[in-house]
Amino acid sequence: MSILEPGLDGRIEALQGRIAAACEKAARRTDEVKLLAVGKTFDERALEAAADLGLRAFGENYAQEGCAKVDWFRANRPDLAEALEWHFIGPLQANKTRPVAERFDWVESVDRLRIAERLSAQRPEGLAPLNVLVEVNIDGEATKSGVAPEALPEFLDAVAALPGLKLRGLMVIPAPADDAEAQRAPLRAARALFEAVRSAHPEWTDFDTLSMGMSADLEAAVAEGSTEVRIGSALFGRRDYGARH
Numbered sequence: 001m002s003i004l005e006p007g008l009d010g011r012i013e014a015l016q017g018r019i020a021a022a023c024e025k026a027a028r029r030t031d032e033v034k035l036l037a038v039g040k041t042f043d044e045r046a047l048e049a050a051a052d053l054g055l056r057a058f059g060e061n062y063a064q065e066g067c068a069k070v071d072w073f074r075a076n077r078p079d080l081a082e083a084l085e086w087h088f089i090g091p092l093q094a095n096k097t098r099p100v101a102e103r104f105d106w107v108e109s110v111d112r113l114r115i116a117e118r119l120s121a122q123r124p125e126g127l128a129p130l131n132v133l134v135e136v137n138i139d140g141e142a143t144k145s146g147v148a149p150e151a152l153p154e155f156l157d158a159v160a161a162l163p164g165l166k167l168r169g170l171m172v173i174p175a176p177a178d179d180a181e182a183q184r185a186p187l188r189a190a191r192a193l194f195e196a197v198r199s200a201h202p203e204w205t206d207f208d209t210l211s212m213g214m215s216a217d218l219e220a221a222v223a224e225g226s227t228e229v230r231i232g233s234a235l236f237g238r239r240d241y242g243a244r245h
């Protein structure tokens with residue numbers, strides 16, 4: 001487990017300042033960009049501290065760890081149950097889809113139809129459809145997850161047809177880049193894809209989310225039209241993967 005350093009309130013404030021400044025520079029409203037707090041390797045108490053400071057959307061990468069956190073909040077902070085929003089953002093194996101479909105509000109890393117079909121079938125009847133983003137392999141890295149841009153239209157059609165899911169948009173994780181232009185190119189490409197889907201499918205009125213930008217590139221992502229930044233280290237601090245993963 002990672003250790004939460006003191007000063008979370010100051011880091012949240014600084015982060016909100018960064019997002020606001022990036023929005024202003026891009027002539028966008030601050031409320032157009034959601035802040036997702038990525039808590040992997042940090043424990044429930046770290047997330048609770050963030051929730052008590054007003055953060056509402058949490059992102060988790062590992063099924064077991066993430067589900068345990070959702071359950072912890074249900075048991076220990078029922079006052080926050082309605083207010084919190086849980087996003088699954090990591091790679092998801094077929095044998096882990098059920099607990100995620102039963103607990104999370106969003107899955108951002110959908111890139112295989114088999115996984116989408118299982119999430120749809122396993123979403124409990126009493127819950128709203130599971131919001132999903134399709135992850136796109138925007139810079140064509142061979143080892144990376146994500147749907148290839150060429151395969152995206154057909155893949156999106158298939159996901160949109162699944163009754164237990166609500167297709168909300170796209171997610172990308174560009175490879176880290178040193179210079180500003182290299183950082184922006186894949187973000188720009190992702191935005192172009194997102195806009196192309198929106199023009200091709202005006203009937204998809206819920207297709208409104210472009211999840212991109214992390215601690216190191218949130219300014220570039222907001223400039224390129226991100227509607228959700230996923231922030232881990234700038235918020236919670238350095239991660240210690242230790243023996244747990």
Ligand SMILES: *Cc1c(COP(=O)(O)O)cnc(C)c1O
Nearest residue numbers: 038089214215230231232233234
């Ligand atoms: C860990 C992670 C993040 C947060 O990264 P930071 O650089 O710590 O802000 C965002 N998105 C995904 C998919 C992640 O796995």
